[in-house]
Amino acid sequence: MAKTELPERAQYVIVGGGIVGCSVAYHLAKMGHNDVVLLEQGQLSCGTTWHAAGLVGQLRSQPAMTNLIRYSTQLYADLEAETELATGWMQCGSVTVARTEDRMTMLMRTAAAARAQGVDVDVLTPQQAQDKWPVMQVDDLKGGIWMPGDGKANPTDLTQSLAKGARMRGAKVIEGIKVTDVLTKDGRVTGVETDQGRIEAEVVVNCAGQWARSLGKMCGVNVPLHSAEHMYIVTETMKGVNPDLPVLRDPDGFIYFKEETGGLVMGGFEPEAKPWGMDGIPDKFEFSLLPDDWEQFEILLENALIRVPEMETTGVRKFYNGPESFTPDNNYLLGEAPELKNFFVGAGFNSMGIASAGGAGRALAEWIVHGEPTSDLFAVDIRRFADFNNNPTWLHDRVKETLGLHYAMPWPNRELDTARPFRRSALYDRLAAKNAVFGSKMGWERANWFAPEGTTPENEYSFGRQNWHDAVAAEHKATREDVAVFDQSSFAKLLVQGCDACTELNRICAANIDVAVGGTVYTGLLNTRGGFESDLTVLRLKEQEFLLITGSAQAVRDADWIGKNFSPDAHVFLTDVTAAWSVLALMGPKSRQVLQQLTKTNLSNAAFPFGTVQKIDLGYATVWANRMTYVGELGWELIVPVEFTVGVYEDLKRAGQDHGIIDAGYYALDGLRLEKGFRAWSRELTPDITPLQAGLSFAVDFDKPSGFIGKDALVAAKADPNHLSKRIIQLVVEDEMVQLWGGEAVLCDGVEIGEVRSAGYGHTLGAAVALCEINATEPVKADFIKAHSFEVDVAGMRFAAKAHLRTPYDPKSERVRADG
Template sequence: MAQTLPAHASVVVIGGGIMGCSTLYHLAKMGVSDAILLERNALTSGTTWHSAAQVRALRHSQNLTRMIQYSVDLYSQLEQETGQNVGWIQKGSLSIATNPDRLIHVKRQEALAHAYGIDAVSVSPEEAKERWPLMNADDVLGAVWSPDDGRVSPSDVCAALIKAAKGLGAKLFERTGVTGILTENGRIKGVETTQGTVMCDAIALCTGLWSREVGAMAGAEVPALACEHFYLLTKPIDGIVGNTPTLSDHDNHLYIRDDSGGLLVGCFEPMGKPIEPGRLDGSFEFGLLPEDWDHFEPMMMNALHRLPALENAEVKMLLNGPESFTPDGTFMLGETAETKGLFLGCGMNSVGIASGGGAGMNLAHAIVHGHTAYDLGEADAKRFAPIFNSVEHLMARAPEILGTHYDIAYPGKQLSTARNLRALPLDSEYRAAGAHMGQFYGWERPLYFGKTEEPRMTFERPDWFENVKAEVAAAHESAAIFDASPFGKIEVQGPDAEAFLLKTCAGFLGRAPGSVIYTSVLNERGTFESDITAQRIAEDHYRLFVGTAAIKRDLAWFRRHSEGFDVTLTDSTEDYAVLGLMGPEAARIVAECGAPELNELGYFKVGPAHIAGKHVRAARMSYVGEAGWEITMKAENASAVYAALTEAGAKPAGLFAQTSMRIEKGFCAMGHELDGDTTPIATGLDFATRKKGGFIGAEALAEARESGAINKVVSIRLDDENAMPLGHEPIYFEGEIVGQTSSCAFGYRVGKPVALGHTHTPLEDGARVQIDIARTLFDATIVHGPLFDPDGTRMKG
């Protein structure tokens, strides 16, 4: 171990758990030979050392799965690279189902595994019992067997990673606590430690349980909180010989495997126990929390039911170790919005060992190359609303997140804690209309209206089916109001506003005031950072509309590219309400409400008017394929405008109706069809980019165009009205997987379930395919372009 801290290091990694060790290793592999790791105590002394260290490859998205597959490959070859045994045991995993919905859930996972190239197969209860003879299988309905899953020794993996990193020049400093982080003009400059100060260009913050507090040293929000996590260890018992597969009994909140001839029985109980900040201080090294048998007792009863042999087993200990959780159950990876050069690799939600290899590689890649190796938008460090950094909200939410670890992935499922954090201007009106709310970036948004009781969670036709059908009918036959107020809004003002946006946006932002411009925002690779609409209000003033959850990320991106331009960027999201008035009666309604001039507006034009005597700015456009306007007004005027529109006959409609109509129209959305791995060409949006270039990503886009890149997004209409696609289902053509669905809904105007999807094999318009929904194949038709009103005459009015 090096004794003296260097005066400078290109990158300082803080934290010696799996994420810190993996990040240091990958930085060294990528040529950052002067990177150093600072650990307050000893390697793995926080959470990593007591991890159950399961490595299960399948996750809900292709890239998260790809990331864990990288971990598997890395762990299996580290021993050869370093001579250090990492304890890799590959005995597979068995996921059992004891109720019909869980069986659908695991079969959906099996279908997903096939799409991602993972070996997984359904087995009968009898076969499941053969693989786990100690199991009581009387109530098992079915199971899925995944032979490639395994586990490792966490401390040995970290030792191997550090050994390899040191061999490449990186250095480790244990017993070196961070006492402060130095910043200047919003960017990282150095780290103050108990052993001296190190100046640096970037920090990888991999501090696990303490990440929120360490992030605060650099002025960054890191919403993560520790919860207690339990597993039982027994002394050797009869019937355990050698290593067993991991048994996942998620209906009983359990995971089970062998441990030293005995059993390890772990749980993710329905509501965990949070650990208030400050309770685990700097002296918490290889520490555990007190046993809590009262809390564990319901899980113990479940375990005794599943494993009768436990009744006579001798308990070694009930291990209670802290794990950190985020507000949505996914880790945080990448650069913070608040502080340039501060990169997060934390909030691992109890899957740190499985994720660590691939997540550390991606974090190192982000530091060295400015972006992750592939799109990991769902783990973006900038995705949380500031309100989620509140200790009060984290103390409420983190225990629920622990409990959702083994949830059934029902469509429409919502979290119940830390709710009602941000209310829309029309919140009271919507609740009076029976709105069922969903939480997005802290906002409560109506999903549908007319709710009379809480909807049941099901994979069958949902309780809200008829409600949404009525909302779509209102938009299609008369008029509906869709609330777009939570969309982020950025005011771009100043003499260089046009030049700045021509540089940062791929669309033609030079149109005259009064224009609305749809544009992609690309990175140097020509792939999506965002997609937005811009309203040009004046020569020196644009208003950008960005995704609800994208405001923090997009504002940071624009600000970091504004150097050299005389512009001011302001977040005006909460200043304005936006109501989408859509449908064939919209023209009559605005005229009756005092704004007949809006009927003279051309498509993709924006202009001022007064509705109910209140000033508004209306843009002629449509996200749902029916004619209308997106009407912006001061938030305090929303109630008066809404009252006038509804009195004239418009009906409120929720997000479920909007999504159904969007998919029927073939409109792509960020996080579904659009992400950091896809280009406008591959998503059919190249028409909205400037072929002359001059914008970020233009060169990469031109190269893709010249190399023959094509649109890979297709519309899909399923034959069976009762099919329930949810997204990520494999698409089969002539017996081979050729792609996946990305957005799915029931298409009420089409009369069938509908989807958008990506195909890696070109398919002709009208091609017949099959969609794998929980291992049942449903016939469907591929359509190039929208399924509804393909020439767009309805929405143009």
């Protein structure tokens, strides 16, 4: 093939010719954007792609991610006819087996989630599993599941086919060229420097795989991933192994199998991985492998011999040890980098690149062309990480654990253990001394619950009630009946200032934030489709100064969204001030009595109404007190300078002694907000859900003169009678012993209609409470709720539940606005 001449400029330059880079090129070209140049330092499919196992499993924990992979399977099935290049795609199905009762429970939950997402699935007995996969022994198994839509592909062939599809539509693919620098000017990318010359570009896409982190560093972009050794073997031919053999996953043994040329590919994800490449990835490593490491592989081989005893007498044709890149949370990285305009990333696929590449490539191409995602991509959005997540020492230690997460038991509320503690609030040591059990969010150590004195402060995971149930019930009760203090210092805080701050924010926010100084407004940030990009609280501190309080995980993403939507010539500045302020939430019917002992400020409803913020004295400290609640009770969020936090906390605990004050954590907070029906970003509120569907129309001002982003879509939605066929509803389970965790299927009159987005135990209502997304064939209004019966599928067992559009707990919010 003749060498492609290097153009001087292109609209899109993609760096990396693995399966993801080729998919992005293919989809850009398919959308009619054919001024695409893909640069590969070696040959197409080198790097990670060529030694990938090629498994394609459809189901993911988030429906949005499942939809991307389902698109991949359809693309791979059709691509060969389009390009006349084989892809090796075979829809052979997959069997996943369980060795333990807990794993079988998890598979039953998986089956329910699959049905809710429209994915074909069957639950199998051990004998039925063996019928599907005759080569294995099943004496130790509890059962399994069969997913006929899963399959396998040849990664190299698939990559070449995508590349040909891109070329057929005008894209250029240049191999043997190395990018040596990324060019920038005025905060945006302008092109790349290569060892063969410069290419100017409007958009640069980093699909460099293991090299993506170092490519990002060239232009100040953080791409938090780290390589780890990943191994599998290919056996000699085995009796009973044929090309139609399904993929087999045995997660309790950390292993998988697939057929290859009459033998078996056997690999897996060991619980403690072996990081690699701390000093950088060698340039000429494109088709290289690492030395065999049978010691590291031993745990996988031992489990493989249990499942397939015949392997003991079967030769090994090849040992592959090919490093792959892994991210801190085992989800890949997608989207425009917040540090540099028009620089996009598609990397860190955590051994899921073949399955994900089709859908991820399309999603990234659409994001590039339309300027924002066209679906809910929060789970993989690169903006879920901050610059500190790119610390190489931290990444090294975290990746030891994340590789093994593929087959680790996905316990409800499972916390990662490595590279912690990380970010700590001013109260971390004091809460730890009180038996706090911490979880991690955006690196913050957050007290999830407090273990009673004399007990061990740690989680004991299960699919039923976990060991913290009773302790959280006490925290919940104190908040409802007396008073509790929550350390919510991990809240992200963004300060927006400037002459145009009000005008700009009012266009970006759906609610009207042009309120009097001291006003507090709950609002959504909407995309052009009318879906939620975030929800947050806006505090007007001065005429030209606003403090935005948003979720712990949203600081980078929200700042990026807001900043990108500021008018270019506006006099407005956004500063992340999260680290400067703690937040202590004092909540409960006795919160006013406690706080009034410490301040001269009048806290009555008349002087300090709900939805307002004032600067108050509190003991020796001066703090902002925001009368707002996420638990559905009277209370204040105290925004405290970090240096005063310990003193304020001690004053609150001392003043609250006679009122039964206790410390409470995030598990209680979640249960309390679910009882009240309060929605949460990334759970009930997503880019694909509008305020109308979420039941949050009250937080939208259709009449404000400035209008707002997403208004046109919402106006159209209001006029569409079918818009409310998708709706967020609340369910309260009738059986008080049932435990929900999220992800369960919701049934209406016995038919799957949606899924639980978040769930907890409502100790005041005495039952599990869930917020669910349902998709009906008619508008979901009060009459619909009354006319139908609802159930929740919990690991194959159905439980009746009462549906609500308005919460049964204090539906008029009288407790929140209580006086006296």
